[in-house]
Amino acid sequence: MDADAVVVGSGPNGLVAAVTLARAGRRVLLLEAAERFGGGLRSGELTLPGRVHDLGATVMALALASPAFRELKEVGSLKGVEFAHPAVPAAHPLDDRPAVLVHRDPRRTAEALGRDAGAWLATVGATARAGFPLVELLLKPLGPWRVPPRTFAQAARFGVAGALPATTFARRAFSTVEGRAAIAGMAAHSMLDLRSPISAGYGLLLAALTHLVGWPLVRGGSQVLADTLVAELRSLGGEAVTGHRVRHLAELSAPTVVLDVTPRELLAMADLPAGYRRRLERFRYGPGVFKLDWALDGPVPWRDPAVAGAGTVHLGGTLEEIALSEAETAAGRHSPRPYVLLVQPYAADPTRGGHTLWAYCHVPNGSAVDMTDAVETQIERYAPGFRDRVLARHAMGPAELEAANPNLVGGDIGGGLASLTQFLRRPVWSPAPWRTPLPGVFLCSSSTPPGAGAHGMGGWQAARLALRSGARP
Ligand SMILES: Cc1cc2nc3c(=O)[nH]c(=O)nc-3n(C[C@H](O)[C@H](O)[C@H](O)COP(=O)(O)OP(=O)(O)OC[C@H]3O[C@@H](n4cnc5c(N)ncnc54)[C@H](O)[C@@H]3O)c2cc1C
Structure with missing residues (x-):
């Protein structure tokens, strides 16, 4: 295929990039190293015949909240994908006392927290009440934003609490064992030391999503979401190939290349200017x-x-x-x-x-x-x-x-440490970190903002930049 754009890697970011480019009329070729599409959305029979296991992501809260997936849903690209909600999004069992249950309804969740009921509603509840505009700001930390002015005030309030280490936030805002444990359980998704700055922010956002969109999963396995996006790409004239690991950019001749890979893989596959190379080598x-x-x-x-x-x-x-x-x-x-x-x-x-x-x-x-x-x-x-x-x-x-999956470097499922430094420098400090110094080459994996999760926002941003850069149909 004589492609306008090659997308390397079919995780949620690569898939969103590929479909976004194809919807804009580009002829897209998607190359995936593994034998199945999906990256962190893959499912398979890992134990017994007939048993469907997700190899990576199951909980689709970030997908449901993501502006990228919401856009794809609106235009019909997710037809056939059913999100199934458990009765309770999340539970946190404790020794010798009832488990904390985080319900869709913030009030029901708060009621069981006794004297921490108000704290839950004032922190997690307030984040959920700020709704999609705040989530958009958090998932698009570098813009572009289309949010009402009050969202910036809500984001500032979120930032004050979210910038704290989860341990500090939990002890300041909550006084019960249950309330503090619930925050810790949420914040630990970040894989950070909970004494690190911004670990509270991850916990607050994820907890708020239980109320805003729920923590559903894809009926039939996450693979259904990946396969639906591949089918959509093909219906738009794109081509998608598995079992093709790209070793060097020289193999690709398209004017636009979007890479759903980590900085380590980019370092191995490209001849990069020395300054950029050094910056990628510092990525942790x-x-x-x-x-x-x-x-x-x-x-x-x-x-x-x-x-x-x-x-x-x-x-x-x-x-x-x-x-x-x-x-x-x-x-x-x-x-x-x-x-x-x-x-x-x-x-x-x-x-x-x-x-x-x-x-x-x-x-x-x-x-x-x-x-x-x-x-x-x-x-x-x-x-x-x-x-x-x-x-x-x-x-x-x-x-x-x-x-x-070569993106899981040393077993890191987040595409790089989620520290404050790497929130700001992911993988480099730039207003458009999806752009590489190589003309027409973009990075879109979870090693770019906003980081880990099945939200596809890195792919959406990279595709948008590629389209603005004038890759021609
Ligand atoms: C066990 C586990 C549980 C998780 N649970 C959740 C969850 O419940 N909810 C959630 O939101 N997130 C979860 N995540 C995180 C989520 O899966 C990732 O953040 C997300 O998949 C990252 O998407 P990506 O597109 O950046 O990369 P990936 O999904 O990792 O995909 C990258 C793809 O690129 C391919 N690739 C890499 N290099 C090359 C190359 N050179 N040539 C060709 N192909 C290449 C890989 O094979 C892979 O298919 C989980 C992850 C794991 C591993």
């Missing part, structure tokens, strides 16, 4: 994850039965315990009682061939330690008898994750 990757998928013969036997209705479950106990676990990881050690992020898709989607489950804990980047026992022990702590339900398990440490 975050901790890795150790991920387990299970086929179960029934639901997880949670001690608190209310947890059964939750799509996502945060395990690890109190703010102090979770903060310790994340501090250990950040210091390059393995926590013996790790924070565990667990997703039970069957709570919302009966089409995955039975009770499938996944969970991961954070580990130092590149770790080769088997964390199966530590993760399962944390589950047993809140669900005694869990191991008896396991029919089959599948484990992926950093090496296996990276082998499946």
Whole structure:
């Protein structure tokens, strides 16, 4: 194909870039290294025949909130994708007391927090009430914005709290074990030491999305979303190829190239000016994850039965315990009682061939330690008898994750450390960090703003820049 644009990599960012360019009339060729499209949206039978597991993202809160996906939905590019909502977006079990349940309804969530009810509504609730305009500002930190002026005031208020370390924010704003633990569970998604600046911001945003859009998953597996976008690309005249790893930009002859790759891969595939090369070499990757998928013969036997209705479950106990676990990881050690992020898709989607489950804990980047026992022990702590339900398990440490997807450098699922520095310099300090110094070459992965998550915003930004740069049909 004589393409106007080649997109390398078919994660959510690459897919959004490819469809956006194709919708603008460009002839697009999408090249994917793996045997299936999707990157972090891939699904497969990891345990037993007929059991559908998501290899990466399951929770589609960021997709639903993302201006890019909202635009694609409006124009009909997501036809056939059904989002299934669990009864409860997220739960946080605690020892010897009821679990914290984060409901769609902020008031219902707050009521169960006792004297922290007001704090929840004034922080998480206020962020959710600010709605899509605030989310747009947060997912497009460098613009362009089309938001009402009051959103900037709401963003400033969000910024004051969100800039704090999660530990400081949780202790200042909340006084109960439950309220503080709930914030820690949310903030730990960032993979940051919870004593780091802006870790509160990630927690606040993710918690607010439970109320604003819910934490749904894609019926049938995240692969359905990826395959729908590939079908849309093809219907627009584009071509999409799997099993094609691009090793050097010299292989590509199109006037526009959009790369859904990390800075490490860009360094390996391009002859870059020395200054830019040095800046990319300074880019830092975050901790890795150790991920387990299970086929179960029934639901997880949670001690608190209310947890059964939750799509996502945060395990690890109190703010102090979770903060310790994340501090250990950040210091390059393995926590013996790790924070565990667990997703039970069957709570919302009966089409995955039975009770499938996944969970991961954070580990130092590149770790080769088997964390199966530590993760399962944390589950047993809140669900005694869990191991008896396991029919089959599948484990992926950093090496296996990276082998499946070169963007998961050392098992880092965030495309680079989510620190304050790398929020501002992702991967370089620039008003348009998606642009590289090479004419017509753009970077769109989660190593660009706004960072990790299945929101496609890096792809949307890179495609927009490419179109403005005058790549011709
Ligand atoms: C276990 C796990 C759980 C997660 N859970 C969630 C969640 O619940 N919700 C959420 O929002 N996010 C989640 N994430 C994060 C989310 O998946 C990522 O942030 C997102 O997929 C990043 O999108 P991307 O397009 O930048 O890159 P990726 O999705 O990583 O895709 C990059 C693609 O590019 C391909 N590629 C790389 N180099 C080349 C090359 N040289 N040639 C050809 N192809 C190449 C790769 O094979 C890959 O398919 C999770 C991630 C993981 C791994």
